[in-house]
Amino acid sequence: MESPVMPPVFQHQDDLQIRKYIDEGKKQMGLALPLIAVSILQYSLQVISVMFVGHLGELPLSSASMATSFASVTGFSVLLGMGSALETLCGQAYGAKQYHMLSIYTQRAILILLASSIGLALIWFYTNSILVTLHQDKDISAGAGEFNRWMIPGLFAFAILQCLTRFLQAQNIVVPMMITSGITALIHIFMCWFFVFRIRFGSKGAALANAISYWINVILLALCIKFSPTCSKYFKAFSREAFHDLLGYLRIAVPSALMICLEYWSFEMVVLLSGLLSNPKLETSVLSISLNTCWMVYTISVGIGGAISTRVSNELGAGRPQNARLAVRVASIFATSEGLIVVTMTILVRNIWGKLYSNEKEVIVYVAKIMPLLALSNFLDGFQCVLSGAARGCGWQKLCAVFNLGAYYVVGIPSAVVLAFVFHIGGMGLWIGIICGLSVQVLALVIVNLTTNWNDQVKIIPD
Template identity: 70%
Template sequence: MEREEISGPESAYGDGNRRISHVVGSEACQEGHCRSDVIGEAKRQLGLAGPLIVVSILQNSIQLISVMFNGHLGELPLSSASLATSFASVTGFSFLLGMASALETLCGQAYGAKHYHLLGIHLQRAVLTLLSLSIPLSVIWFYTSTILISLHQDHEISTGAGTFNRWMIPSLFAFGLLQSLNRFLQTQNIVFPMMISSGVTALLHPIVCWLLVYKFGLRIKGAALANNISYWSNVILLSIYVKFSAACRHTWTGFSKDALHDFFSFIRLAIPSAVMICFEYWSFETVVLLSGLLTNPKLETSVLSISVNTMWMVYMISVGLGGALSTRVSNELGAGQPQRARLALVVAVVVALSEGVFVGIVTILARHVWGTLFSNEKEVIRYVAKIMPLLALSDFLDGFQCVLSGAARGCGWQKLCAFINLGAYYVVAIPSAVLFAFFFRIGGMGLWMGIICGLSVQVMALVIVIACTNWDKEAMKAVRRVQEAGRAIGMEPESLLSKGTETYQPPAPT
């Protein structure tokens, strides 16, 4: 079954209802064709998700490796670097990651509509916005130690954390650029260059850390500088690819004054995207902080930290699957193909459920071994084994919601998801965690039970929203969003089409 070609001004800016209804009518297929569509869609998503999973793991390993090098310097540098990294994630990286996620909607739908020139415009708006936001965030990082001490954290550890974050301020600006470039390429199904650049920087990062931390004797400052070098190296590699690659010649045509107009189209999605991501990330940090208030804080904090780190590691798989679904949904909605977008969602749900069951089974089977990878204390190992079944359930739910959230980003539902996350995590999860842990005295397991309650609510809300979705209307909204973006920079249908929509065929996932 071939996709309807988009050719001519009417298809770009014409009667959206007639276009959508024609596509829906053409989607009727025989059983054999439908089976081939499902198989083809699964191959596309797995071809996207595999490299995206690797990219997520490699890029997140940068900070982990730096913390590990600090760990070999002693207990104080390890505590300082760990606290600094957590503070940096809460006050900086999560904001930038969330705002850059708006490009999954804007670039993805513009690419599906074959209005390739708009991708470069959206990228420039994102870069300017995130660089501007990084300035006040860098001020917060500069006063990390003061803020932490005012929150009654250990003075010596807070001082070390402040030093680490001050030296890591340049990476804040690089991180925003990196996330924007990632989304720009991802929405075009260009994923292998991202994997290669991330692999190169991750491979060289331990060497850079060793040189700066030990060889030049910069210690904790050297680990922070290594983060700067690695993040900026990744940005430079991807920028060179975007500039000179033939795959991006129609989506990146150079800097343009058009990017200075209609910033609201990006901000309107970027702020809810940031809120959506931050609400989720902050809730897990809150649980770790709450563990320090339990009867045996050293044991509880250790086990909860192991659980959270394990969950984030598994979460990288779901991030890849969710990113792939976001790309497929946004591309198909932008192209006016609502039934293909729905097919992409169905395939992704099946894959996510299968992956969740597999990971859950492995987690339960490994419960008596997993704790030994993190600690030699028998008490910690026993506690980890006890909490692992709950971790398996939370991994399943978190992975499922991550994929559903990917579909939401592809549709542009960031504002709705921000409210869902607010209710799920701060009306249900955190209060439930406090209730189970402190009033019912279940301890760390009670905190994790609270997280599971929040994840359950989030999943149910997303399932209800998606089940009630009119995909034809979502496709019309996507077409309208692309129309508005083009008109905002004074481009008529003919000028949009002259950017290559008739002569340029989009590449297969690379």
């Protein structure tokens, strides 16, 4: 019996659909690969600093880890979230060919983020007092407070950096960001060695190196925008329009910040809770290493999420909702493939990973024990990051903020507390709670993407 032959018209349609997936995949990879590099290189500044401090001893490692966690909770995540509003505004404006708005939105964001940094800097200044009030170890809190005070100048650079990167990302200009981030990371390694070991400035030297490196990155990127014909095409001189409709920007920026911060804060809260366990120095060190590892892997998903955010916002701005839906489907395939690779690699390096951060055998063994849990959380976190990127492209920040509130603060953190302190599973119990929260978040994002009418998502960016 002969096999049925597919009619030529259906075969042609299938070939056309496959071609669309391939073309979209090429566009996303062209954006995602440089953005992954940018994300890894920018985040590596904090990781490199913690690694250098880790070889000064267990207490400096705990202090620096607590400081970077506190800094992420109260500073970096807030600015990152507020800056991500530009992914919606600039991305859709570029798709709609309203190029004059790119510079206005970016300048407006810089003003708002710099003003916000003043208040955040005050929080960093009193890091020690806040941590002691939260019943953290006094020695660890003192070291963390000193670390964050030396890092305050870098907070303002970080604010500007978020705006400049989103400005270029919306235009699909990503290679200059990769180059400047790479140069900054190389300089940062030298500065950490110089300040920490050469002039024996200790953990303060690592914090100072962080601050200087962020400013170097801003200066290099600003020079690219100023003198590169491609980068400077839509960045005009400072305009008074940047002061107009600040509340309009905040209406998107605040939910954007909440969307990202509610997730970031729950992860960082795990480190703070670890300080209340029976062996706080060990638990804090291991959970901080775990978190640094998680964020390092997360940078890969951030690159893919940035690419899908740009593709979705550009297509919606151009009035092509079906192309936006296709972009989400392709990104989901990438996220699944990347997640499986990350799971495999995480498990394979579990016995040696702790040695990069510490010489203490107890720390190395504990890190190896918790790595399988990190593998699962990395997979889920990578998938939600991509779907969250699509949400930012659509302007769904308010909805996603509600999702994250329920996932992490109704399910995740309560589960972590019960497992760690009631069932006495310790740090591993805290991380299992986070996995519960991630599972709820992923489920909610999948449902909303599957039930979305993409034709209703097309928005017109106002002049």
